[in-house]
Amino acid sequence: MPLIFDIKRYAIHDGPGIRTTLFLKGCPLRCVWCHNPESWSPRPQRLYKRSRCIGCRTCVEACPNGALGLTPEGIRPTGAPCSLCGTCARECPAAALEISGRAWPMDELMAEVEKERGVMARSGGGVTLCGGEPLMHPAYTLELLQELGRRGFHRAVDTTLYAEPDVVRSVAAQCELLLVDLKLMDSAAHRRFTGVPNGQILDNIRLIASLGVRYFIRIPLIAGVNADAANLEASARFLASLPQKPEEVDLLPYHDIGKGKHERLGTVYNPEKIPMAAPSEEDLSRSHRIFEAFGLSVRTGA
Numbered sequence: 001m002p003l004i005f006d007i008k009r010y011a012i013h014d015g016p017g018i019r020t021t022l023f024l025k026g027c028p029l030r031c032v033w034c035h036n037p038e039s040w041s042p043r044p045q046r047l048y049k050r051s052r053c054i055g056c057r058t059c060v061e062a063c064p065n066g067a068l069g070l071t072p073e074g075i076r077p078t079g080a081p082c083s084l085c086g087t088c089a090r091e092c093p094a095a096a097l098e099i100s101g102r103a104w105p106m107d108e109l110m111a112e113v114e115k116e117r118g119v120m121a122r123s124g125g126g127v128t129l130c131g132g133e134p135l136m137h138p139a140y141t142l143e144l145l146q147e148l149g150r151r152g153f154h155r156a157v158d159t160t161l162y163a164e165p166d167v168v169r170s171v172a173a174q175c176e177l178l179l180v181d182l183k184l185m186d187s188a189a190h191r192r193f194t195g196v197p198n199g200q201i202l203d204n205i206r207l208i209a210s211l212g213v214r215y216f217i218r219i220p221l222i223a224g225v226n227a228d229a230a231n232l233e234a235s236a237r238f239l240a241s242l243p244q245k246p247e248e249v250d251l252l253p254y255h256d257i258g259k260g261k262h263e264r265l266g267t268v269y270n271p272e273k274i275p276m277a278a279p280s281e282e283d284l285s286r287s288h289r290i291f292e293a294f295g296l297s298v299r300t301g302a
């Protein structure tokens with residue numbers, strides 16, 4: 001069963017109203033700026049937050065495999081295999097260790113979602129599936145969407161659309177809103193910054209624009225990567241040419257919150273040291289004007 005690595009309540013940036021967002025583990029992309037690198041692997045992972053660690057050695061002694069050691073730099077793997085049993089995280093008195101990713105039986109997951117039914121209903125919200133990439137697990141994502149639909153929740157899916165067209169069609173038929181990432185129009189640049197080319201993604205955007213489904217486009221705006229006028233104009237021209245334009249284009253200014261997550265995973269953020277920065281106010285205004293000039297509804301998101 002696919003794993004969920006976070007359940008975010010009271011989410012206000014993942015579709016209309018107040019929402020509960022379910023984060024599925026596993027993604028085929030490797031965006032350099034990714035906010036959630038713990039979503040990349042579909043398997044569970046151990047995270048360690050050094051700033052919380054009090055150096056008590058409880059985890060070292062509790063680990064049945066001798067996989068952890070205390071060093072002047074904090075807890076480090078010893079090289080012995082970690083079975084991801086979670087004992088260290090359960091025993092840690094400071095919540096410095098965590099196992100990311102848990103399989104949720106459907107009834108337990110629905111019980112979690114139902115807790116916020118009133119808030120969602122009053123705010124016009126619902127449930128958003130996010131990741132990672134939910135379309136990487138088509139059978140599970142469809143089962144989840146069908147169950148949410150049976151219960152009358154508004155369903156949104158946040159996706160890269162890097163998936164087979166049949167999967168895109170099936171998921172589009174089982175939700176009320178798609179939140180689709182668009183990163184770069186040049187395929188070689190897309191591959192450089194995300195690990196995959198963009199042909200399938202653009203084809204799938206054309207596909208959903210022909211299906212009559214509601215969709216928003218979300219563009220992470222990163223100076224040094226995609227915030228240049230040439231890329232934004234190409235993006236706007238492409239979106240304006242579709243049979244059904246996106247209901248809105250959300251520009252999401254760059255943030256480096258993925259950095260801390262990489263540290264907790266023991267992996268390296270932006271290993272090639274690609275210069276990336278948040279767009280200036282001037283860049284943001286210019287970006288708005290570009291999309292508006294193509295007749296698109298644009299706003300700055302978060």
Ligand code: SF4
Nearest residue numbers: 063082083085086088
């Ligand atoms: S998850 Fe289990 S095996 Fe892995 S380090 Fe923690 S206690 Fe040891």
Ligand code: SF4
Nearest residue numbers: 053054056057059092
């Ligand atoms: S149990 Fe927690 S606080 Fe204690 S050494 Fe291990 S990670 Fe640090």
